[in-house]
Amino acid sequence: MKPSIIAAILVTAASAGAAQAQTVMRCSHQLPPAHHIALVVDKWAAEVEAQSEGSIDVQVFGADSLVKANDNILAVAKGEIECAFSLNFQWGKTLPIMNVTVGPYTMSSIDAWKKWPTSEAAGYLEAKLLEKGVKNVAWMFQTNVSVFTSNGKFMQTPDDFKGVKMRGLGPAFDRGLEAMGATTVSLPGSEVYQALATGVIDAAVTDVAAAWSRKYYEVQDHFVVVPVLAAYLHGYVTPGFYDGLTDAEKQALQVAGEMAAGWAIDASVEASASAPDQLRSTGAQVHVATDAENEAFKAVMQPAFAAGFEAESGADGKELLDLIAKIQ
Template identity: 75%
Template sequence: MNRIAATVAALALSTSIAGAASAAETMRCSHQLPPPHHIAKVIDRWAAEVETLSGGEIDVQVFGADSLVKAKDNILSTAKGDIECAFSLNFQWGKTLPLMNVTLGPYTMSSIAAWKKWPTSEAAAFLEEKLSEKGVKNVAWMFITNTSVFTSKGKALITPEDFKGIKMRGIGPSFDRALNAMGAATVSMPGSEVYQALAAGVIDAAITDVAAAWSRKYYEVQDHMTVVPVLAAYVHGYVNPAWYAKLSDKSKAALKQAGEKAAGWALEASQEAAAAAPQQLADKGVKVHIATDAENAAFKAIMQPAYAEGFEKETGAEGKKLLELVAKIQ
């Protein structure tokens, strides 16, 4: 009888374990970053942490490099519930929520000290509320860069005059105004398409994170890069609210804790990548120029007023309030 009882108990335990495993909530997360990108690696680490902290209640499946949903469709797909989760760069909110572009102000949010405060700041909480109104629940803030490059071929972009007649990839209405003010013509396209557009001559130049210029192999199609602290960008992770509402308290806490940890990992990884990338690009034959204080001042004098005018028009009173909250962490 004891053997039979033990067998029955073992079968019951096995069934219980199988049932628990099958009950795991699937969390498909889409993003556009290529595997070598430092933030793509942070997202993978975040996913593993969510599974660990949730005790296996959440099965996180990460699909990078636009392999599940295209970058431009991530927000709507998550809001509709077609997928559970996605990561986007802040400027991909475009006209839907232009407040997300607050950090893109030329030479506005370049302080690492400020970014350490960002995830728990009033500014971040303000944006999380606005994101909720747009149909997504924010779960992670990941600083990606405060160091960018103007990429080009044949000639470096060192002064505002160098941008006249240049066709380049833009990153959003307000920031594009700043590029237009220097004479550039901007074209909207996701990051995954920029390499091919540069290779084919559809565009002449681009602005991107210095580490992304390396990970996306821009050095194969551009031979000059000017390093500028012109904008600060972030990737943020968000989930479908209805899906989130069904989670246990343990799983919700896991997402919160993993997001807090990932914010720190992203900051560390981004600083390391930014420090290493210029030399990596130079080793590939790129003529890398670090903009001088005078050159940055010349860019700022033209770009900042143009951006500010656009941001104010797009965001109104809410934009003014957000800028005040951002000023508190400077």
Template identity: 75%
Template sequence: MTPTKTSSHARSTLSLLAVASATAWMTLPTDAEAATRMRCSHQLPPAHHISKVIDRWAAEVKTLSDGDLDVQVFGSDSLIKANDNILAVAKGDIECAFSLNFQWGKTLPLMNVTVGPYTMSSIEAWKKWPTSEAATFLEERLLKKGVKNVVWMFQTNTSVFTSKGKPLLKPVDFQGLKMRGIGPAFDRGLKAMGATPVAIPGSEVYQALATGVIDTAITDVAAAWSRKYYEVQDHMTVVPVLAAYLHGYVNPGWYDKLTDKDKAALKKAGEDAAAWALEASQEAAANAPAELESKGVKVHVATPEENAAFKAAMAPAFAEGFADETGADGRKLLELVQKLQ
């Protein structure tokens, strides 16, 4: 059989198909052109007001980066455990995480400056915090520890001492109680009142209270609601004893590879989220006492005299511990914090 000759028209069609195929292959998205993955781990449950702010922040980052940053949020310790978040980001295992300031413990005890009993309870001071010298000072120290800070989220200046059977109204009431601790310096104040601090991640406190591993806890008044402490504790004393914040941070190596546009998106989203967190925290703190009472909790707001007694018992012990842990940097940071008052 005589081979069939390919017509010039057919050859032309095949050539065009080959060019089209090659062009399509060349224009397929490469890894470099795809959205940059940004996995963010945190410990808060979905109902927590700051958890909702984190979700809003993530959406804002995606919007401002025009989808270049694919922010994936993993809450409730679902990706990395709370105490492992800092190391995971510093090592580059994940790109981003959020931690409470006192979770820095001995790694960077400067972060506990706002945990000092009755040190920074002013909302006006917190409005100034994100762009303050104090915040910049901490951001520089965080970078030295291997993480780049991208957002400050005020969580509370209103805490509760939780208990079962009777309220905790004065320092002597803490005598002999096993209590969830916050961190070395703050726990000195608890010990000064006769309590025995126990280190427990926030996600495990409910179970510890339910099973009697600890007798009492201190937590954000809104967290007492969102974490359902009312199911295992029936008395709560509201005290402005400490100020806590959650902060978001990323791996510096990962950050340095971002475009200027994406870095600007993170900066703007961080500034916006700081304001959202302040608003959400004030609202949650205002609503939580009544919500707790609706579940049968006996809520007592500490009087000025009761707060003075707590401060007198706790503040000297904290100050001594904070000075020992932070040295000259701690003294400098306290001076910067005082400028905000």
């Protein structure tokens, strides 16, 4: 066999070996492609690949295209997929302390969110997540500005919620909505548009930027902008998968996660600032809640949430709240 042919075979074999050595990491999330945090997830994926010098092949599947939103946590914990991203309130009763930031008017400071990824509070949650079968690798702040959406009129006082059927976010937060007279329905974000369009629900509460990216303005015509909760998306992997990574690959995940935390804050601040005018541009009616209106919401919602959060999270919730106080 000619030396040139032998060399070509060796090069091909080496390339095949390198390809086989590449670690595939499939990551599922629920966000639509245009969502500002979906774009951050894509950027994070590219950064993981760059930091690992291509040894990790990150394959992102958004918009519920690989695993449904409510199934992501279990799929990763069982090792059916390697990675997923979930919103904090999707942990529900499995790990209710994840809902600490959705306490009405509890953690709306951007400065606090800048400190979050390396804080004791985040470390505390990471340990609890590991106990539930997932290894956290990224914190992505999504919003501290929400909207109450509706048709026909603004929902700008607690009385406006009486008799309204609306999408809730989780047991503790929903107590605040129910205290104002609403009936809540549990739905993943990807199903809310259709539920609003068909009248299954009358109204919703969501990130102001999500109201734009998910095109709620096509099925709702009134939006009240409120700093009622803070939400985050977080990325996590199967612990067994993580343990099998090289030290360099683990470092790549850490560096990319730290960078993505900053990108998420920048993207979320920009999206929250522009979304109200984007909604107005469609002809939707947008009202920014006044201080007095926010105080009226807070007076009803906060005690209801606090009672529910305490009942669900016990001593762990109290400890976490104390840690969060350090970065406020």
